[in-house]
Amino acid sequence: MRNEPPDRGGPAGAGQPTRDRERTRAAIISAAGRLIAERGSGVSLAAIAAEAGVSKGALTHHFPSRAALHAALIEDVGERLWDEVSADVDLSEARPGMFTRAYIRVLASDSEATRAVFFPSSILLSLGSGEFVDAHSAAEAQRWRAAFAADGLPTDLGLALRCAAEGLAANAGSVFLSAEELALTRTRLLALAEAPSPHE
Template identity: 50%
Template sequence: MSTDGTRNRERTRAAVLDAAERLLHERGTRVSVAEVAAAAGVSKSGLLHHFPSRDALLLAVAEHGLQEFTDEVMRHVDESEERAGRVLRAYVRTLCGGSERAMTFFSPTALWGSLMGLPGMERVIAADAAHWRTVFAQDGLPEDRALVVRHAAEGLANAASVAPYLDDRELAVARTALLALAGPVEPRTTAGPGS
């Protein structure tokens, strides 16, 4: 296949995924393959060439969204930080004000709830969960701290999407606290006799 053919294929696939995600956010899983094809500017048969079924398309939307979120977090990693917790701090920055798209990803109105019953979705979610477990295990912070900070950031992103539970000032305060918690653990010193 020529380079132009590969680029066209990638552009078509991206257009279909973007249209499907937009329509899923607007209408939920009631959206049809024909509607997605029309919104993407491709024929239904063209869409089915890339995604052989509606379920395959919806799974691809989920995988694409998870990958975009991962990429967004990695863009927030500060390469100049040479200490434990760099990725966890990037995760906090991404979810707590660094990326509106990522914050929307964890909102209660996100499409994830409607996709959870989709055949194959458990595999997609399990792979994503395993990915993040590995990343945070290699990030250098104790597991308990990483778990608390990670899930607190997700909860803050969720709360920020439902006004008035968390305003911008409160989100900034919470973000600062989580970033501090995502810093390296200071070694404990034991006071000896006569200290």
């Protein structure tokens, strides 16, 4: 009786290489985010690979250029914030402003996604601008604009609330905004995010 090699094509082995690739890619993006936030966008690819626990060759296999890695990082940060806000939408409210109120709640929290986007040492600020950053940011901004436009609040009110929430997120944890001030402002913004009645 021969010893047959194990069957790699069956259900037990199905998808394993894909999962490994996804894990490696996620580890690289996570490491890049940490190091870029700490050291700036000029951090070496070798340092990012070491932080991710992979070879530089593995990094360049997934991201053939620094620009490709930066683009993936921007997309990842944007998706994490989008997912947090979407998960916080309370469908039981069933009135205009649900998305805006979720946005305020998330930005007034100390979430990792909020810090990655809005803190002074954020990944997005560390990457600065450039053709690929600007192009991706423009597409991302359009997605957010569409969500706010569909939220049912008057345009000027929605825009003011959005900018105020972003100001909160940028100042959270700083000497310019205490925890009490953050909570007070969050409560006020959420109250303002209730749709005005028709006679107002």
